[in-house]
Amino acid sequence: MFDDLPPDLDRLRTLRTWHVLWVQRIDAKIHALLRRQAETEYGRRHRPPPPDWVVEVGIGTGRPPIQLHVGDCYMLGSRRRPVDRAEARRLLADGLRACTHCRPDNRLEVLDLSRPMLLRAARTSVPCRPISSPLGAVW
Template identity: 60%
Template sequence: MRVWHAMWLQRIDTKIADLQKQEAEQEQGQKNRPQEPDWIVELGIGNGRPPIEVHVGGCYAAGKRRRPAPRDEARRLLTSGVRACTHCKPDAQLRILDTLRLYSPFLHGTSP
């Protein structure tokens, strides 16, 4: 009976040590994770991989083909006609609201 209990205690101690090691590794990984970019440009498929959508960094709707972008580039892309993500709304955060309406009122059915 003693041998059997000693065997189970050893298994329990080993499992606890493994879980503590795994937890420590996860904490270290989170500390060493690179900082999330402020803005993300989602890239298209094909020659040159043109930008197709701008996202706020960390947006869950951003596709796999993406790259970080500085604030100025994100603003330039949005004002040049690249789509803004409808989930994270980078145009609102960059204060580029209704720029298309300002420059082309006929697209929205209003007169100048």
């Protein structure tokens, strides 16, 4: 068998104690990692769904809204607050800029309000004549 162990009982007991301490350290680390894995899995399974619409807000007094995003947009900054569909549509109608990456205005089916004629119609609720284009009339 293994003859590289010390021949006397005192040194063998010392080695055994030393190895027991190492096994305890290893077991503690294994249990800590298992606990961390279980917590991560629990958090992943119980994570709330992202909000449908998110407003990116600025810095300063009142934290003014800067841009509207879809809830899972990768361009979303760290300063944000969730909004519901009605508020998101209202913010876009009031002139808040929509993210060009996730296009919340398309998903909310809001017309492009950047054209002056459409802005005037949206503000006054007065019908306007269609804008002519090569593809036909556009409202």
